[in-house]
Every structure is written in structure tokens, then in C-alpha cells.
Amino acid sequence: MEDNGDVTMTAEDDGQEEEEVTAQSVLLAIEEAWLNEKFAPEILPHRSDLVDCMLQQITHMEENMKRLDKEDLRLMIHRMELDRIKYVITNYLRARLEKIEKYTIHILSQEATRSSEECYLTVAELQFAKEFLANIEMLFKTIALQHMPGNFQTFEVDTLTVKPNLQAYVFLRANDRINGIIVPGSMDEEIDLEPGSQHIIQYSAVADLVKSGAVKLI
Amino acid sequence: MDPCEVEFLSEKELVSIVPNFSFDTIHLISGSVGPFRAGLPVKVPIWLAVNLKQQQKCRIINQDWMDADSLNEAKEEEKLSKLFTKMPSNHYMEEAQLLLNVASDDISDADRIKTAIKDIWDIRMSKLRTSIDAFLKSEGLHAKLDHLTAMEINSVRPLLPHALDQMLRIQTGGRATQSHYSGTSQ
Structure with a gap:
């Protein structure tokens, strides 16, 4: 039952650098991908890297759980956590399938x-x-x-x-600082996003930023 | 999004509990919790705290901000400020709801806290409605929503983006007809 928090996977970065990622950060990334997929009008690039890694973690955890005593406190806690994670993953995949059907x-x-x-x-x-x-x-x-x-x-x-209606309005929170987004429909109005700030704007203005992870939809 | 999904997200927030059992650190996928020592406070995610509380394995310690006096101060500030003030938590409504529901016996002043939070919510929602009204009338294209919390954003989700989408359709539709009209009249 040990070391589950430290299981690592490797992800290829833009610069082809191998980066070590913890299960925890993969989970956070999946949750973000889930919300983005839920709120974006169009289908987003798939994140099967994250999903596969997390499914592997779940299987690994389920194997470990078999070794636990039925009365063990951990069994209940791990099961609850797995249920939460599975909910996020299925909901994420379902959101994509709905878009594919539509x-x-x-x-x-x-x-x-x-x-x-x-x-x-x-x-x-x-x-x-x-x-x-x-x-x-x-x-x-x-x-x-x-x-x-x-x-x-x-x-x-x-x-x-x-x-899909790419001009649909979406709520977002900026992860990074982004300068000079041109507001669609205006003459030449530009806005800057501060990290952590929240906005409502047309999806088309931020579609690329959602895909690159510079902003997240909320 | 369904309000229970917003609540689901809020359950990741941490809260302090005082367990009445001892146990070593538990390695969860979302991070480790513990070690649990009977009588010593430890921080755990709310979903776990609620579950342990239901099994009577712990006492929940109030979030620092869930204090009737400071909430009432926040309420006054919210009343005076034209803009939205910063809330102590992005999920203040859900957290309060979850914790007060399950642990009202651990939290002193539960009724006053409930009233204060409900008042803050009401003030903010009416402010939100007014500003949405003004925003739509000004035909704005972008708005900054700082300090709005997850549940507040979700509560205007069916309405605000949809209204803006429809306004855009009317505008672009209007423009198309206009250019069509001027095109044929020449």
C-alpha cells in the first residue's frame, strides 16, 4: 500500500524533454481537462496520456487494495477516492463522446x-x-x-x-499572464489577462489558449 | 454544470479534523493524508472529513473563516463595496453547506454562521444580477469576473452566456440582412 503518491510517469514536453510527473499532478491535469472539455463548445485535443496513466494508477491501487483486510480503514478511504477519480474520468470521456455524436x-x-x-x-x-x-x-x-x-x-x-458555435461565451480563469487578446466583435479592443483573474469572453478569442493550457474554463 | 458537480469540486478543499483514532499516513492518489493521532488536529480533504464524521471517527474543526463575527464584517464590507469583495474561499457556499450539514454539533454558533453566509450570498447574487443587467444593456463583449466564486458563476451559467450568444446572433443576423439589403438596393 506504500508509495502510491510517488508513482511517476513520464510525459513529453514541447521541447521533447522528459519531465517527471506525480500521480497527484496527473489527477489535477485530468480535472482541468474535464472542465475544459465540459465547457468548450468544440472538441479539444485528446488527453489519453493522462487518462491512461490514471487508469494504470487505479488498477495498481485496486491490486493493492485486495491485500488489505476487510476491516481496514484504508480500504474504505481508497475506495471513495477511486470512485471520485473514476467519476471525473468517465464524465470527461462522456463529454467527448457527446460532442462526437453531435x-x-x-x-x-x-x-x-x-x-x-x-x-x-x-x-x-x-x-x-x-x-x-x-x-x-x-x-x-x-x-x-x-x-x-x-x-x-x-x-x-x-x-x-x-x-459547434465557436462564438459561444465561456467563463475562464487565466493560468498565465497573457497580453493583448483582441476582443472579437469590437473594433480593436484588447485585454490583458492577469494570472488567476476570471473573465467571460467569446470562446473563439481564447480557443488556442485553452488548448495550450494558458487559461482554463470554469 | 450541475450544482452537485460544483459541490464535488469543493470537496477537494482541506479542512482540519481531530480524529479519535490513530493511524499512519495514508497514500492517496491525490496526495497523502495523515498521520492520524487521536486528539491531534490534521488536515484532510472535505470528502474524507465528512465521511469520517459520519462514522463518528472525528470531530471537524471549523474553517478559520467560518466565524460568525468575521463573516458579519465581510457582509458589511460586501454591502458597502460596489465591486465584489474577495471571499475567503472559492467555494464558501458549498463548504459551509457541507460542513454545517454534517457537523453542526462541532461548530459553535452554527445558526449565526448560516445566517451570515446566506446574507452574503443574497447580497452578492443581487449585485450579480444588477451587474449582468448593466453589462447586457451596455452590449459589452467581455467582462472581468474577479472574486466571483465557483457556485456564483455556475448559478448564472445558463443565463448569461446564453443571453450573450443570442445577442450576438441577433447582431450578426441584423448585419447580414443590412448588407444584403444595401447590396440589392444598389
């Missing part, structure tokens, strides 16, 4: 333009999106389209595309 066509077409290193979906999510789209197409065809006159029978991808 914006399937848009996400797939965006994803097609990205290289494998910078893709937003995980392999499993991509497969899900493709199957989901294929199933919808099949449904449309079998239920309605095949009974239509000849020139209405095609499945028109363009007219069915739902795009």
Missing part, C-alpha cells in the same frame, strides 16, 4: 486534415466517430432515402453537418 461530420472532416501527431481524437474515438456516421447513413437510407424519388436519394453530408 458534430460527427464536422469533427471527422477536421480530423482528416490533421497529421497523426496532432489529431484531436484517440484511435478508439476516431473509430467510434466513423462507425457512428456509417450507422446514421445506413439508418437514413433504410428508413427514408430509399423510398424517395431518385434525385433525393443521396445522403447529403454537407447539409447534415452540425458545427
